[in-house]
Amino acid sequence: MSLFRHHPTRLVRLVPLLLVFIVAGCYPDHPQSTFDSTGPVAQSQLNLFYWIFWAAVFVFVTVQSALLYICLKFRRKPGDPDPEQTHGHNKLEIIWTVLPVILLAIVAVPTVLTIFDNANSPDPDGMHVNVVAHQWWWEFNYPGEDVKTSNELHIPVDEVVNVSLETKDVIHSFWIPKIAGKVDMVPGNSNKMWIKGEEIGIFHGQCAEFCGESHANMRFQVIVESRADFDAWVASEREPAVIPVEPLAKAGLDLFEGDAQCWSCHKVEGSSRSRGTKGPNLTHLSGRQYLGAGIVENSQTNLRNWLTSPNDLKPGNIMYRDAAVYNDPDKALSDSDISALVAYLRSLK
Amino acid sequence: MISLTIPIPKRPTHPTGIWNWLTTIDHKRIGILYGVTAFILFLTGGIEALYMRAQLATPEAEIVSPEVFNQLFTMHGTTMIFLAIMPMGTAFFNYIIPLQIGARDVAFPRLNAFSYWTFLAGAIMLKSSWFLGGAPNAGWFGYAPITGVPYNPGHGIDFWILSLQILGIASLAAAFNFVVTIINMRAPGMSLMRMPLFTWMTFVTSLLLILAFPVITVALIELMFDRFYGANFFVPAAGASPLLWQHLFWIFGHPEVYILILPAMGIISEIIPTFSKKPLFGYPVVVLSGVVIAFMGWMVWSHHMFTVGLGPVANSVFALTTMAIAVPTGVKIFSWMGTMWRGSIHFSTAMLFSVGFVALFIIGGLSGVMHSSAASDAQQQDTYFIVAHLHYVLFGGSIMALLAAVYYWFPKITGRLMSESIGKINFWLTFIAMNLTFFPMHFTGLDGMPRRIYTYGTEMGWDLWNAVASMGAFLLAASILVFMHNVVRSYRKGEISGSDPWDGRTLEWSISSPPPEYNFAEIPVVETRDPFWAQKRDSVATARVGGGSGEGEHDIHMPQPSYWPLVVSIGLLIGGYGLIYNVAVAVVGGAIALIAVYAWSFEPVNEPEEH
Numbered sequence: 024m025s026l027f028r029h030h031p032t033r034l035v036r037l038v039p040l041l042l043v044f045i046v047a048g049c050y051p052d053h054p055q056s057t058f059d060s061t062g063p064v065a066q067s068q069l070n071l072f073y074w075i076f077w078a079a080v081f082v083f084v085t086v087q088s089a090l091l092y093i094c095l096k097f098r099r100k101p102g103d104p105d106p107e108q109t110h111g112h113n114k115l116e117i118i119w120t121v122l123p124v125i126l127l128a129i130v131a132v133p134t135v136l137t138i139f140d141n142a143n144s145p146d147p148d149g150m151h152v153n154v155v156a157h158q159w160w161w162e163f164n165y166p167g168e169d170v171k172t173s174n175e176l177h178i179p180v181d182e183v184v185n186v187s188l189e190t191k192d193v194i195h196s197f198w199i200p201k202i203a204g205k206v207d208m209v210p211g212n213s214n215k216m217w218i219k220g221e222e223i224g225i226f227h228g229q230c231a232e233f234c235g236e237s238h239a240n241m242r243f244q245v246i247v248e249s250r251a252d253f254d255a256w257v258a259s260e261r262e263p264a265v266i267p268v269e270p271l272a273k274a275g276l277d278l279f280e281g282d283a284q285c286w287s288c289h290k291v292e293g294s295s296r297s298r299g300t301k302g303p304n305l306t307h308l309s310g311r312q313y314l315g316a317g318i319v320e321n322s323q324t325n326l327r328n329w330l331t332s333p334n335d336l337k338p339g340n341i342m343y344r345d346a347a348v349y350n351d352p353d354k355a356l357s358d359s360d361i362s363a364l365v366a367y368l369r370s371l372k
Numbered sequence: 373m374i375s376l377t378i379p380i381p382k383r384p385t386h387p388t389g390i391w392n393w394l395t396t397i398d399h400k401r402i403g404i405l406y407g408v409t410a411f412i413l414f415l416t417g418g419i420e421a422l423y424m425r426a427q428l429a430t431p432e433a434e435i436v437s438p439e440v441f442n443q444l445f446t447m448h449g450t451t452m453i454f455l456a457i458m459p460m461g462t463a464f465f466n467y468i469i470p471l472q473i474g475a476r477d478v479a480f481p482r483l484n485a486f487s488y489w490t491f492l493a494g495a496i497m498l499k500s501s502w503f504l505g506g507a508p509n510a511g512w513f514g515y516a517p518i519t520g521v522p523y524n525p526g527h528g529i530d531f532w533i534l535s536l537q538i539l540g541i542a543s544l545a546a547a548f549n550f551v552v553t554i555i556n557m558r559a560p561g562m563s564l565m566r567m568p569l570f571t572w573m574t575f576v577t578s579l580l581l582i583l584a585f586p587v588i589t590v591a592l593i594e595l596m597f598d599r600f601y602g603a604n605f606f607v608p609a610a611g612a613s614p615l616l617w618q619h620l621f622w623i624f625g626h627p628e629v630y631i632l633i634l635p636a637m638g639i640i641s642e643i644i645p646t647f648s649k650k651p652l653f654g655y656p657v658v659v660l661s662g663v664v665i666a667f668m669g670w671m672v673w674s675h676h677m678f679t680v681g682l683g684p685v686a687n688s689v690f691a692l693t694t695m696a697i698a699v700p701t702g703v704k705i706f707s708w709m710g711t712m713w714r715g716s717i718h719f720s721t722a723m724l725f726s727v728g729f730v731a732l733f734i735i736g737g738l739s740g741v742m743h744s745s746a747a748s749d750a751q752q753q754d755t756y757f758i759v760a761h762l763h764y765v766l767f768g769g770s771i772m773a774l775l776a777a778v779y780y781w782f783p784k785i786t787g788r789l790m791s792e793s794i795g796k797i798n799f800w801l802t803f804i805a806m807n808l809t810f811f812p813m814h815f816t817g818l819d820g821m822p823r824r825i826y827t828y829g830t831e832m833g834w835d836l837w838n839a840v841a842s843m844g845a846f847l848l849a850a851s852i853l854v855f856m857h858n859v860v861r862s863y864r865k866g867e868i869s870g871s872d873p874w875d876g877r878t879l880e881w882s883i884s885s886p887p888p889e890y891n892f893a894e895i896p897v898v899e900t901r902d903p904f905w906a907q908k909r910d911s912v913a914t915a916r917v918g919g920g921s922g923e924g925e926h927d928i929h930m931p932q933p934s935y936w937p938l939v940v941s942i943g944l945l946i947g948g949y950g951l952i953y954n955v956a957v958a959v960v961g962g963a964i965a966l967i968a969v970y971a972w973s974f975e976p977v978n979e980p981e982e983h
Contacts (some may be wrong), residue, residue, distance in 0.1 A: 053833035055820020071748040079738040086705065086734055094710055094727060097648070099716040105909070106716045119706040120699060130745060130768060134695075135688045137747035141686035148735040158523075174377025192612060193518040196679060196754060200820040207680045210517060210608030213682035231679075231754040231822045233511050235518060236438050239825035282725045311702045318829075338438045 024206075054227040055200040061222035061247070064203035067137050075130050082126070083203060099208055135143075141204075144217035146183035152176065155186050156195035156208045158234060158315040159241035160303050169292075170260045173303035174316045176245045179253040180223050188214040196232035199245050207230045220247030224313070236339030242317030263293025263307045267370040275367025283348050291371065302342060308371045326368060330361050374812070380971045381930040383978045389641055392888040394511035395933035396520060397471040397481035398889060402488050404785065409488075410427040413495055415852070417451035420444045425809075429842035431830040440655035443528065446500070449512030450532065453632065454539050455495045460633035462487075462546055464777050465574045467785060469550060471880035471887060472568045481551040482972065487546035489941030494539035497948050501531035508532035511824065513625065514595070516606030516617040525951055528605025533596050540585045541944065546893030547578035547585075553577075557881070562900035565659070568878045569652060572659050573638025576666045577631050582628040583670075591620035600951070612847075615680060622673035630669040632766060634662055636773030637704060640726045643780050644708050646874050647723040648715030651902055654707045661707075662699035668697050678746040678751045687746040691850045694744035701737055705730060713741045721795030725776030728803050732768025736761055739814070754824075757817025763810040775802070775855065783873045784861070787885040788866030794858040801851035806845030812837035877905035890928045936972035940965045 051059035060066040068258045154176075155162040161218050178184050188197050190208035198205035199218065206216045206289035220226070230241035248256070279297065280287040292306040311321050315336050319325045329336055332341040347354045356364070384395040396402060406827065407629075424444050427435045466484065466663050470477055478484050501507045508528040510519045519529050554575045558567070567575075593615070597603035603609035606617050645652045652658055674682060674690040681692075708730055717723070739761040743749040751757060782790045815837045821828065872881040879896060880887075882904045900906045941966025950958025 049815070050819055050833055053819050055832060057818050065751070068751050071745055072736060072742070072751065075745055075748060079742060083734065083738055086709075087731060088726070090709060090731060090734075092720075094717065097712060097715050099649075099715045101716045103716045106648070106650050106714055108651055109653070111657070112710070114658050115710070116707075117570055117656050117702070120703055123699050123702045127698060127741070130690055130741065133693055134745040135690050137745075138687050138691065139684045139745055141750075142687075171485055181691070193523055194680075195725060198822075200751065205679050205753060206749070206750070209613075209680055211611070211613060212615065212681065227820075229820070229822055233442075233515070233518070233754075233824040235523060236442065238442075238822075239438065239827050335756045354969050362596050 025118070038246060055229065057200045060201055061224070061226065062199075062202035062219045063221070064141050064216075064218060065199075067140060067199055068204050071133055071137050074133055078130055090196065098348075105339040129305065141151070141216075144185050144215075146217075147185040149185060150179070151185045151187070152178070153189065154194075154197055154208070155189075156197070156230070156234075156241075158192050158337075159230070159237040159337065160242075161243045162303070165257070168257045170257055171304050172260060172307070173305075174243050174313065175255055175311050176228075176243060177247065177256050178218070178220055178247055179250045180220055180247050181322040183209060183217055183219050186216050186218060188216065193234050194232050195230045195234050196242070197228070199226055199228035201226050201245075202228075202245060206366055207232055212267060223249060224246050227317070229317075237337045238336045240318050241318060242313075244313055244317050246312075250341050259310070261308055264291045264294070264371050267367060269366065269370070271363055272366040272370045275363035275370075278363055282354070283356065283360065284346065288342070288346070305368065305371060310372055323365060323369060327361060327365050330356065332362055380974055380976065381935070382976055384935055385978065387870055387935070391765075392933070394938055395485075396952075397477075397485045397931050397933055397937070399466050399470050399478050399481065399484060400785075400887065403463050403465075404493070405488050406459050406466055407463035409492060409495070410456055410463060413499070414456035414460065415841070416499065417448050417456050417873045418849060420448040420451065420853065422845060423520050424448065425842040428828075428838050429827060430827050430839065431832075431835055434828070436774070436826070437805050438826040439506075439509065441505035442511075442824070443502075444927055445824055446508045446511050446532070447498075449497065450508070450536075453512060453628070453767070454536065455491075455498065457478055457632050457766065457774070457834065458543065459491055460774045461577070461632075462491075462543075463552055463580075464570075464635070464639070464774075464781065465546070468781060468880060469553060469571055469574055470570050471784070471891055472564055472878050473554065474556060474879050474892055475553065475557040476891050476895075476928070477931055478549050479557055480549050480932050482937050483545050483549050485934065486712075486937035486940055487542045487549065489540060490542035490545065490944055491939045493941045493945035493948070494535045494537075494542060495765065497945060498531060498535035499554040501528055502534075504531070513621055514617075515621075516595070517608055519595060519599075520607060522750035525918045529595075530599060530952045531594050533599070534951055536590055537589065537596075538597065538948055540898065543581055544585050547581040550578040551582065558756075559892075559896050559898050562903075563724075565656065565721055566898055566901045566903075567654070567661075569641035569658060570635070570638035573634045573641070573662055576662050577634045577638075580627045580631050580634070580666050580669065583895040584624045584631065587620055588624035590616060591624070592727045597862075606810065615677075618677050619673070623670070625676065626673045627669045629664070629765075630666055634666065635772045636729065637662060639773045639777045639780075640708060640729050641704075643722050643726040643776055644711050645902075646780075646876055647726075648712045648719055649875065650711055650715040651877070651905075652707065652957050653710030653713070654703075655901065658678060658704055658707045662705040664700040665697060668693065668700070672697060675744060675746070678749045679725065681966055692746055695741060698737060698741050698744075705734060705737075709969075710873075720779070721792055721799055722776045722854055722874075724796065724799040725772050725779060728799065729769060732772060732803075732806065736764030736768055739764065752817060754822055754823045754918070755815040755817035757822060759823055760813035760817060762808050763806075763813070767810065772802070772806075777856075780874070781880075782862065783869030784880055784885050786866070787869055789861055789873055790862040790866060791858050792941075793863070794854060798854045798858055798886040799850060801854060802848065803948075805844050805847035805851050807846050809841050810844070812841045814839075832872035872904075875905075875908075877902035878902055882907070890930055893928070914931055932978055933974060934969045934972065936975060939968035940972065943968055 040153050049058045050056050078323055087284060125243045153164040161174050163176050188206055188208040190210050194207055194209055196205045196207045202220055203218045224247055226245040228243045228245055244284050267276055286299060286303035288299040289297055290299055291297040314321045314325055314329055332338050343349045348356050386392040423436055427433050427441060506526050506528045508531060510529060553573060594605035604612050606612050607616055607853055641652055671693045672690060673880030674686060676696045678687055706884050712949060743752045779790055779795055817832050821832060821834050869885055872883045883891060943961050946964060947958045948960050
């Protein structure tokens with residue numbers, strides 16, 4: 024305060040500094056930035072944000088400057104007499120009650136309009152995806168396309184996708200910052216939203232509601248692609264898994280469907296044995312870009328690390344907790360077992 | 373009636389020492405106990421925060437495990453709300469309210485002691501969970517079904533439930549006490565609209581508490597039945613809706629937010645007029661806006677649930693009610709500024725903290741309006757943007773005001789002034805560090821960083837502002853150390869303050885510092901707002917306030933100390949542990965509490981000669 028006491032004009036120099044500070048905080052190019060929306064839902068939310076933001080900046084600058092002015096102007100000087108004991112001013116009090124009401128009305132109207140716009144799908148008969156959340160991964164089912172996959176959501180560009188949201192355990196929240204704000208998945212209470220991607224690319228999403236130990240590791244990717252690419256992806260996803268011929272991968276398949284008991288929780292289409300539903304569907308695992316619900320790149324090394332010590336990548340995960348190969352030392356996987364499993368899983372294109 | 377033959381010991385008579393503190397029913401001593409205990413707990417909550425900020429300072433750090441991280445944010449939130457800000461407010465209610473209304477004690481002095489000891493019992497219970505197998509880990513909001521046994525088999529949640537219940541008993545007892553005290557024990561002439569603002573906001577806060585706590589009590593009992601006895605209130609598999617918990621929690625939880633901020637607003641409304649040498653601008657409107665905020669606090673709970681799928685109609689309604697709360701809040705801010713306008717402002721440390729409160733609360737209020745817009749909130753909900761907002765309100769708001777209150781009332785409580793030079797360092801360090809810690813969280817939030825994540829990858833681009841926030845947090849801790857240094861130093865050798873160091877306006881400044889046990893030798897007669905100011909300036913010739921000479925001191929009958937409030941609280945504490953570990957122990961705890969209540973009820977009063 025004393026710095027500016029004699030030079031209130033110095034304060035003016037702080038304004039560009041403040042703006043630089045604010046602008047420095049927005050990074051449209053970051054993967055989960057809300058400032059570079061590529062879908063109409065996120066765009067409408069961003070427009071609303073800007074609308075309110077500038078109203079807030081107006082209020083902030085006005086009120087804080089007034090406060091600062093008062094602080095500088097009415098400082099006590101030695102020998103000052105008691106100020107006049109004013110108790111209020113009716114007109115002023117009415118003004119500063121009514122002005123905020125007007126300002127809030129300016130904010131309220133677009134808010135209500137946007138709430139309703141985003142609640143109602145513009146194309147309710149369009150494509151559907153059912154998203155089912157689990158601790159700590161995502162299941163994506165396409166009833167129309169007869170495709171079931173996990174942790175990577177493919178959608179065709181410029182098409183409305185109707186999403187229904189469910190959870191198998193606790194509350195989660197489905198959020199793709201660049202495409203749409205979040206909607207929660209509540210047990211026993213299916214929610215709906217709609218999304219549309221207007222730009223081809225890979226977009227990041229993340230669970231937004233605290234859901235337990237690995238909440239931070241419950242991520243996913245949205246792959247927005249051309250209709251042709253999407254159709255090709257659907258066609259390949261509908262193919263059953265290829266049965267490996269290479270000996271190591273073959274050994275992996277035997278383990279998967281045998282002693283390692285992977286089959287009891289994971290589904291591989293085409294296998295009569297691997298029909299579990301507790302864990303992610305692995306039919307086309309090596310076609311995915313990420314492992315472990317969007318947390319690491321899908322590479323041979325990462326897959327090996329994941330199978331060796333899943334708890335390091337995703338603490339608390341249920342496979343590590345419940346699978347005999349991890350909790351029973353007598354059944355633990357040997358290095359060669361893991362090599363075989365990696366070879367098999369890498370063959371699931 | 374056999375029981376009547378059980379002899380109940382006489383009232384304790386310990387003029388000093390530990391027994392005096394254990395049996396005291398003097399509102400001033402209980403206020404000090406509340407303040408010191410709550411401050412120590414505030415430090416523990418701060419340490420929990422520092423662990424989190426250390427973990428988040430760099431991407432993929434491994435300072436704490438994810439499980440411990442979850443326990444840290446649960447305990448940080450629960451501690452700061454229930455064990456730090458609320459009881460620090462209660463400390464000032466205790467110490468200051470009877471002085472402001474010209475009373476010799478609160479209406480129920482033993483109940484007051486009981487409130488404190490029960491609060492301590494709840495705090496011990498919650499904090500001990502760190503050492504008994506793990507703290508609660510489901511967030512301070514404890515959403516079902518993650519608090520259920522299938523997802524949370526340990527005892528952490530049990531500790532959370534039972535300690536919150538015990539704390540609820542303490543808070544309710546205190547709230548009833550203050551409501552009765554403020555209604556019944558005001559000095560002659562102090563009509564409601566002559567009450568100091570701090571007393572008013574305490575009154576409103578206590579009413580809110582009385583109405584809000586039963587809701588969380590019911591929710592916690594239901595959760596306890598689910599966990600202990602296999603009930604199905606929040607078990608989705610049995611057809612329950614987990615949203616029931618959210619509704620109950622936030623119907624309590626939003627008024628709770630105002631329980632945390634209204635006392636702060638009351639404090640500010642005392643300090644700003646004093647150091648501007650002007651009466652509070654628009655007093656009736658400021659009182660009314662406090663009451664309106666409290667009332668409207670009941671109509672906005674679902675803004676915590678904008679993303680759970682309540683539908684566009686509900687979201688629109690709650691968006692509008694939430695925005696509406698900005699109006700009375702704005703009125704308060706403008707009224708504080710109106711008080712300073714054309715005032716003669718002296719920037720003591722207490723005033724600096726108060727103006728800091730106004731400046732920071734404006735930011736917290738504006739970000740609050742941002743997420744009142746439900747559609748826009750879909751991007752902000754559960755991100756660091758919310759963390760930024762709530763800390764601007766609770767740290768920039770409540771904590772700044774409580775620090776202001778310490779600087780303001782310390783001379784009344786101890787008879788010594790706090791150092792103003794250290795105080796200025798304290799304020800600027802806190803103000804800068806606070807902004808350094810919490811402002812960058814707006815950025816990380818809008819940059820897509822969810823709350824309650826223990827780790828993040830460097831590819832997300834959140835490194836820089838997390839590092840800044842963590843540096844700020846440690847700087848903030850340093851500012852709290854400066855504060856503690858100032859308190860200790862000033863307590864030992866601060867300048868003697870006299871009874872009225874600030875040219876105060878309200879009754880507490882009319883008596884000596886520290887006040888005598890009986891506060892007012894002669895109960896003052898109040899004929900105006902700001903009665904002590906009026907008397908000093910002689911604008912109301914007949915105003916008679918002041919502590920008097922202490923003549924007739926021997927005729928003042930003060931309530932006598934008692935063992936039993938402490939014993940009841942010990943019984944509750946034992947009962948709490950018993951419910952978790954062994955029902956037989958719970959029965960013992962319950963029996964101790966019951967016997968103590970009995971003894972309390974029939975406790976004899978010592979003859980005056982025994983003093």
